[in-house]
Amino acid sequence: MVDKPMSNHRSRFPFSINKLIFWSLISLAVILFFFVGSPPSTATTTTSSSHSRRSLRGGPQWQTSVIRSSTPSNPKGLRVLVTGAAGFVGSHVSVALKRRGDGVVGVDNFNRYYDPSLKRSRADLLTREGVFVVEGDINDSSLLKSLFKLVKFTHVMHLAAQAGVRYAMKNPSSYIHSNIAGFVNLLETCKSVNPQPAIVWASSSSVYGLNSKVPFSEKDRTDQPASLYAATKKAGEEIAHTYNHIYGLSMTGLRFFTVYGPWGRPDMAYFFFTRDILKGKQIQIFEGAEHRSVARDFTYIDDIVKGCLGALDTAEKSTGSGGKKSGPAQLRIFNLGNTAPVPVGKLVSILEKLLKVHAKKKVVAMPRNGDVPFTHADISLAKKEIGYKPGTDLEKGLNKFVTWYLAYYSNESGKKDRLSSW
Numbered sequence: 546m547v548d549k550p551m552s553n554h555r556s557r558f559p560f561s562i563n564k565l566i567f568w569s570l571i572s573l574a575v576i577l578f579f580f581v582g583s584p585p586s587t588a589t590t591t592t593s594s595s596h597s598r599r600s601l602r603g604g605p606q607w608q609t610s611v612i613r614s615s616t617p618s619n620p621k622g623l624r625v626l627v628t629g630a631a632g633f634v635g636s637h638v639s640v641a642l643k644r645r646g647d648g649v650v651g652v653d654n655f656n657r658y659y660d661p662s663l664k665r666s667r668a669d670l671l672t673r674e675g676v677f678v679v680e681g682d683i684n685d686s687s688l689l690k691s692l693f694k695l696v697k698f699t700h701v702m703h704l705a706a707q708a709g710v711r712y713a714m715k716n717p718s719s720y721i722h723s724n725i726a727g728f729v730n731l732l733e734t735c736k737s738v739n740p741q742p743a744i745v746w747a748s749s750s751s752v753y754g755l756n757s758k759v760p761f762s763e764k765d766r767t768d769q770p771a772s773l774y775a776a777t778k779k780a781g782e783e784i785a786h787t788y789n790h791i792y793g794l795s796m797t798g799l800r801f802f803t804v805y806g807p808w809g810r811p812d813m814a815y816f817f818f819t820r821d822i823l824k825g826k827q828i829q830i831f832e833g834a835e836h837r838s839v840a841r842d843f844t845y846i847d848d849i850v851k852g853c854l855g856a857l858d859t860a861e862k863s864t865g866s867g868g869k870k871s872g873p874a875q876l877r878i879f880n881l882g883n884t885a886p887v888p889v890g891k892l893v894s895i896l897e898k899l900l901k902v903h904a905k906k907k908v909v910a911m912p913r914n915g916d917v918p919f920t921h922a923d924i925s926l927a928k929k930e931i932g933y934k935p936g937t938d939l940e941k942g943l944n945k946f947v948t949w950y951l952a953y954y955s956n957e958s959g960k961k962d963r964l965s966s967w
């Protein structure tokens with residue numbers, strides 16, 4: 546093969562025009578690089594709307610947004626970094642903190658585990674409440690470092706996680722990525738900064754696994770997880786112990802019991818049962834051995850939010866700084882449940898009543914995919930230490946969820962407007 550000589554190309558145009566075109570293209574590329582910046586997916590964060598105005602991460606506008614959002618309106622307010630802020634629990638907690646005068650900055654990677662447009666809608670509401678949500682992953686050390694460089698966060702409310710019990714069989718590595726690697730990455734940042742923040746984070750009722758002693762107490766064994774999800778949450782509790790022990794980080798783990806409510810998670814049974822009942826699609830109700838009903842200690846979101854705020858407010862300061870511990874630090878674990886387990890069949894009959902639709906039900910044996918037969922929280926410790934007192938029964942809570950669901954998924958714009966408030 547023989548290359549064509551350069552002179553062949555040159556002969557078509559005068560040399561000076563070729564040169565002019567070449568340098569014009571180079572100049573255009575340089576202008577685009579500096580003034581437009583990198584593609585939105587990797588280098589931007591949300592500002593006033595998740596979809597419209599975006600600012601370059603780390604740039605002056607971004608820094609101003611972070612600082613403004615993290616500044617408490619109450620002089621005694623906390624400065625809280627909320628991970629998973631566009632998630633179900635994260636969005637509710639962020640709004641509650643902001644409304645009572647705390648400074649809040651959110652981080653969320655907006656992943657596709659469930660419909661990201663729901664996360665975007667939650668983030669839009671957060672923006673309207675004055676909470677800035679940074680689009681990024683907790684595995685991104687440089688992002689976390691730049692946030693802590695800008696703001697002396699007093700607390701981290703760590704709610705970013707790969708949730709879902711059954712999905713762990715389909716995508717195990719996502720649990721390791723978020724619940725283990727991401728958690729460690731966050732703690733590595735927190736232990737190194739000065740002052741170290743106090744950390745409150747989401748563990749799960751699933752750590753009780755095959756425990757059969759009821760109600761589940763924090764003193765009970767948690768060494769029999771039934772799913773990889775549960776195993777990663779249990780690992781998180783051990784990792785929390787390590788960072789508390791070595792670096793003096795103040796750590797509080799909250800074992801959430803099947804949290805439900807408005808703006809909830811579409812991967813959870815109460816949510817997709819509602820969708821399928823309305824569509825006339827058959828739903829499967831799991832049952833345990835010997836036809837025993839499967840039950841959950843369903844806990845309403847507002848009760849969980851109060852528990853999260855109680856945990857933040859009673860968290861003691863971390864004792865280390867810059868990676869060194871100077872004394873023992875607080876290490877806590879609390880159950881946040883409702884103490885009133887309800888069989889899944891009863892959940893479905895409440896939904897039928899609220900939706901005024903008869904469900905097409907099929908009772909099937911619980912598949913061996915990570916589910917446990919029942920959960921039931923003993924909440925006496927959380928009551929005593931953080932003033933936790935759930936007050937919403939399943940019927941009342943589902944009523945609020947169904948009202949939200951019908952409005953949110955209605956295409957009528959008038960109904961959508963009603964969702965502009967929390």
Ligand SMILES: O=C(O)[C@H]1O[C@H](OP(=O)(O)OP(=O)(O)OC[C@H]2O[C@@H](n3ccc(=O)[nH]c3=O)[C@H](O)[C@@H]2O)[C@H](O)[C@@H](O)[C@@H]1O
Pocket residue numbers: 708709710749750751752801802803804812813814815829830831839840841889911916917
């Ligand atoms: O509390 C917890 O620790 C966990 O609660 C939920 O997990 P789960 O209780 O399994 O909640 P759902 O997936 O909504 O299931 C609720 C109940 O419905 C049952 N179910 C689920 C799906 C289905 O098709 N049929 C059915 O009967 C399940 O066995 C379970 O008893 C969350 O998905 C987890 O992220 C969370 O950590």
